[in-house]
Amino acid sequence: MHEVTLIQGILLFIMAVICGIDMWLEGTYIFRPIIVATLTGLILGDLKTGIIAGGLAELAFAGLTSVGGTQPPNSVLAGVMTAAIAITTGKDPKIALALALPFSLLMQYVILFFYSSFSFFMRKLDKYAENADTKGFARINWTTMAIVGLAYGLMVFLCAYAAQTPMRHIVEAMPTWLINGLSVAGGILPAIGFAMLLRIMMKVELIPYFIFGFVFVCFIPFGNILPVAALGTAFALFEFFKQKNAVQTQPVANVKDEEDYSDGI
Amino acid sequence: MESKKTLTKKDINKLALRSVFLQSSFSYERMQAGGWTYAMLPALKKIHKNDKKALSESMQSNMEFINTNPWVSGFLMGLVVSLEENKEDRNLIKSLKAGLFGPIAGLGDAIFWFTVLPIVAGISASFAKSGSILGPLFFFICYSLVFASRFLWTNLGYKVGTNAIETLQKSSQLISKSAAILGVTVLGGLIPSYVNLNVVKTFTISAGQKFSIQHDFLDHIFPNILPLAYTLLIFYLLKKKKMNPVLLIFLTIVLAIVGSFFGILG
Numbered sequence: 361m362h363e364v365t366l367i368q369g370i371l372l373f374i375m376a377v378i379c380g381i382d383m384w385l386e387g388t389y390i391f392r393p394i395i396v397a398t399l400t401g402l403i404l405g406d407l408k409t410g411i412i413a414g415g416l417a418e419l420a421f422a423g424l425t426s427v428g429g430t431q432p433p434n435s436v437l438a439g440v441m442t443a444a445i446a447i448t449t450g451k452d453p454k455i456a457l458a459l460a461l462p463f464s465l466l467m468q469y470v471i472l473f474f475y476s477s478f479s480f481f482m483r484k485l486d487k488y489a490e491n492a493d494t495k496g497f498a499r500i501n502w503t504t505m506a507i508v509g510l511a512y513g514l515m516v517f518l519c520a521y522a523a524q525t526p527m528r529h530i531v532e533a534m535p536t537w538l539i540n541g542l543s544v545a546g547g548i549l550p551a552i553g554f555a556m557l558l559r560i561m562m563k564v565e566l567i568p569y570f571i572f573g574f575v576f577v578c579f580i581p582f583g584n585i586l587p588v589a590a591l592g593t594a595f596a597l598f599e600f601f602k603q604k605n606a607v608q609t610q611p612v613a614n615v616k617d618e619e620d621y622s623d624g625i
Numbered sequence: 626m627e628s629k630k631t632l633t634k635k636d637i638n639k640l641a642l643r644s645v646f647l648q649s650s651f652s653y654e655r656m657q658a659g660g661w662t663y664a665m666l667p668a669l670k671k672i673h674k675n676d677k678k679a680l681s682e683s684m685q686s687n688m689e690f691i692n693t694n695p696w697v698s699g700f701l702m703g704l705v706v707s708l709e710e711n712k713e714d715r716n717l718i719k720s721l722k723a724g725l726f727g728p729i730a731g732l733g734d735a736i737f738w739f740t741v742l743p744i745v746a747g748i749s750a751s752f753a754k755s756g757s758i759l760g761p762l763f764f765f766i767c768y769s770l771v772f773a774s775r776f777l778w779t780n781l782g783y784k785v786g787t788n789a790i791e792t793l794q795k796s797s798q799l800i801s802k803s804a805a806i807l808g809v810t811v812l813g814g815l816i817p818s819y820v821n822l823n824v825v826k827t828f829t830i831s832a833g834q835k836f837s838i839q840h841d842f843l844d845h846i847f848p849n850i851l852p853l854a855y856t857l858l859i860f861y862l863l864k865k866k867k868m869n870p871v872l873l874i875f876l877t878i879v880l881a882i883v884g885s886f887f888g889i890l891g
Contacts, residue, residue, distance in 0.1 A: 385660075386695040387645045389768035394749050398761040408756035415753025415760050419819050422746045433871065458878055465871065478652035482688075485650070485659050489684035492677045494666050497684075501649040501663045541882030544890045547821030548877050551852060554743075554820070555859035556870055557812055561739050562860070566809045573813025578848045584751035585814050589744050592810030596803040603799050 362404060362448050369521030371403045372440065373513040379436050380512025381505055384471075393417035396439030400520075406447045413443040413453035420457060420549040422557065431475070434467035436512060437519065444520040449531040454546025455539055459531070463519050470511055478504055569595055631672055632710055632783075640668050640706060641779035644699040656692035661702075668706045683709060686719055693726040694733025699775045701729055703782025728797055735801040737771065740808040747815050820852035825891035 364372075379399075383391030390396070394414040401410010421435045441460035446453040481500050488496035562570070572595075573588050580587070643664040650659030662684055669687075673680040693701060701722065708718045745767045753760030824838040836842075843850055859877075862868045884890030 384651070385645055385648050388772050390765070392746075392764065392768075394746070394753060394761050394764050398758075407758070411753045411756045411758060411760055415750035418746050418753070418764075419750045419815075422743050422815075433874070461874065461878075475651065475653050478650060479654035480652075481650055482652060482654050482659065485662070486685070486688060489662065489688050490681055492681040492684060494670060497659075497663050497666060501646060501660060504650040504659075537886045538882060540891065541885035542878070544821075544885050545878040545881035548855065548881055549874065551816070551820045551822070551856040552859050552870060552874055552877060554812055554816055555856050555863055555873075557739060557743060557808070558856070558860045559863045561735075561805050561808050561812070562864075563805070566805060569806050569810040570813040573810040574816055574849075574853060575813075577814035577817045581817075585744070585747040585811060585818055588814035589748070589807070589811050592807040595810055596807040599806055600799060600803040603802070 362406065362450075364404065364444065364448060364521050364524050366521070368403050369517050372400065372444075372520050373517040375399050375403065376436060376440065376516035377509040377513040380516075381509045383434075383436055383512075384505065384508045391436050391439075393421055393435050393439035393442065396436050397443035400440050400443035401447065404444065404447045409447050409453065410443040413446045413456060414439060416453050416457050416546065417442045417460070420546075420553050422550070422553040431468055431472055433461065433464040434471065435464070437467040437515065438464040440516050440520055444524075445527065445531070448524055449528055451531060451539070452543055452546075455531075455542040457546040457549065458542040459527075463515075467512070467515055470515065471508075474504075474508060474511070630710065631674075632668060632706065634780075636668055636671060637703060637706075637780055637783050638776055640665065640702055640783075641699045641776040643667070644695075644702055644775055644779060647693075647695050647698045655688070655690045657698075658688050658691050661691050661698070662687040665702055665706060669709060672706070672710050682715065686715060687722075689719070689723070691722065691726050693730040694737065696737050696771060696775065697729055697733035697778050699779030700782035701725055703779040704785065705782075707783045707786060732797045732801055735804045735808075740804040740811075741767070741771065743808060743815060744811050747811065747818065750819065816852050816856050817849035820849075820856060822851040822855055823891060824851070824889060826889045 375396075379391045379396050382388055394411075394417070397414030397417055398407070398410050401407045401413070404410070417435075417438050421432070421438055438457075438460050441463045442453060442456045444456075445451070445459050446456035449456070481504060485497065485500055488494075488500070558570075569592070573592065576588055576591065577585070646664040647657050647660045649663060651657055652659070665687065666684075669680060669683050673683060687705075704725070705718060705722055708721070745764055749760045749764040749767075751760075752763060824843065826838050828836045828838075830836050847853075859873055862873060863870065881890060
């Protein structure tokens with residue numbers, strides 16, 4: 361059990377601004393749950409719980425990428441709230457992970473709103489481009505980043521600091537079967553992340569590698585997945601060299617016409 | 626062609642650093658166009674110096690729709706900047722950019738989203754499980770290296786020029802495919818490591834004789850068969866039924882709660 365103080369709330373605000381802008385830019389990846397939850401743990405004075413919560417949330421969000429066209433639940437809010445709920449209520453991080461989900465969905469909608477409404481700024485940028493106004497360009501790009509950063513900061517402050525008491529009451533009032541159910545859910549959720557990755561990566565000819573990875577880890581369990589990554593690298597290199605040789609033996613078409621580029625390649 | 630180099634190595638490294646602005650004014654309308662142009666502004670300004678008309682033309686042309694992978698975007702920026710520097714035909718630059726941002730996005734996504742992220746996340750999470758600081762630290766170090774690779778990509782893009790495009794396209798497919806092999810192997814291994822799905826229901830056959838579905842039945846068929854089956858089920862629902870991932874997350878939570886309520890899952 362732990363109370364979030366105002367100072368901790370402000371520190372979370374600052375962290376969320378920085379990590380939020382990083383997420384917006386996909387810059388250094390300090391916005392991933394494993395980093396955000398660790399920082400949250402550090403701020404709230406329980407680093408260990410923060411790290412455990414971060415590892416758990418990271419896996420559940422591993423496959424939830426923005427690549428598939430849909431904007432996934434927000435990983436900054438998932439990281440902050442999983443760690444904050446686990447620390448403030450003293451419950452298992454698995455339970456906290458499921459409880460953090462509504463918050464990360466809420467932030468997802470805020471970001472979607474920005475994606476749509478920022479189209480408005482494009483008109484201005486077009487005008488600046490016409491006049492070669494580089495200062496105007498800088499202004500707009502920093503304005504959009506500032507809006508996003510503040511939105512993250514406020515959201516995290518409100519969710520982690522202002523809403524902590526009602527949150528604790530809800531968690532305390534939950535019956536055992538519900539708590540247990542959320543913990544079970546926390547254990548299954550990575551499956552969705554992995555299935556999302558499979559959806560994008562899986563091709564029929566890759567099935568053998570998938571089976572190999574699964575069976576390998578089932579029968580040779582190890583503390584981390586480095587051994588299977590090493591084997592995967594071996595397979596990848598094998599295929600790479602095989603195909604590379606095949607390409608080299610073929611005559612390479614040497615097209616240098618400019619027209620070919622304008623066809624869209 | 627005669628090339629009059631106005632950009633120095635320092636300018637290109639600055640461009641690599643500024644490639645982080647790619648998504649700074651992201652919107653659905655033209656995706657990364659605003660940030661893309663903003664990132665290249667200092668380089669463009671230096672190239673076109675006092676020629677305001679040329680700078681404006683270049684800015685307007687760069688404000689066209691673009692959506693590529695942030696980490697390797699520097700490659701395309703380096704390439705475009707080198708073409709601008711050589712005062713290549715505007716249409717050539719435009720069509721090259723339009724034709725390349727897609728393949729580059731595909732390559733970058735295959736390597737960074739679908740190969741590096743699952744592996745790095747999987748390894749970091751295995752350290753983090755016990756609360757070790759190694760987990761987040763390992764993650765941070767790996768992604769600092771990924772960030773540093775921006776300098777590599779940007780310099781590469783600036784150097785290759787147009788003649789290397791063809792080889793690039795050929796090898797990009799090859800690299801994507803190899804990366805997918807690595808990614809899928811690791812994914813297969815991540816499922817038994819991290820998905821926890823156990824049936825706790827037991828039946829009393831006779832006095833003192835209990836039958837556990839998990840230990841006496843499922844584990845005898847194949848270890849981790851439920852996590853695999855559930856992952857594949859979700860994969861099927863996502864791919865074939867086009868179900869919304871967020872809906873599937875909620876259905877999973879409901880399933881877990883209902884299963885726990887009846888004492889089946891635990």
